[in-house]
Amino acid sequence: TRCSWTNGWGTYLGLFMQFTYVGTPMIYYGDEYGMTGGADPENRHTFDWADATTANAGVALTQKLIGIRRQYAAMRTGSFIPLVPDITGDLYGTSGVYAFARVDQNHRLVVVLNNSSSSQTVEIPVWLAGDAAGSTVTDLISGTQYTVANSGGRGYVDVTVQGHYGAILE
16 A cells, blocks of 8 residues: 555655654654555555655655664654744744754754644744854755844744754754
């Protein structure tokens, strides 16, 4: 069974969580291709190698996330800092956006996850991860650069993330 990457956006978000959250990521064979299982005993069929292509969007995202996790030790062993995505302080607000930082002595990475179906722009308090006002952060997924704004001497970034997707800021 296959899920549609165009309709199965939650799978993208799941990949972001697997590779950026605390712990060891674990994907089952075929997950990166959108392969799903059925009811027992059809839990998982053998992989159909005719579908194997690196042009698949899920494979490309999986490869990118693996590369980021390998390159930045903070993603593997860094501290976890929950970030409040808005001034209300509601971590699980109606916006459906959750943000956290993974930090070690060498890198500060801010992960922004959008669980809503539409694109969201949220203000992220990157100063909590150590990013100073006036500095620049780059989304390692899209390449978009953001300048950290100064608000009361603290650094914030307005980040836009498409629906059921994520951003990783360095």
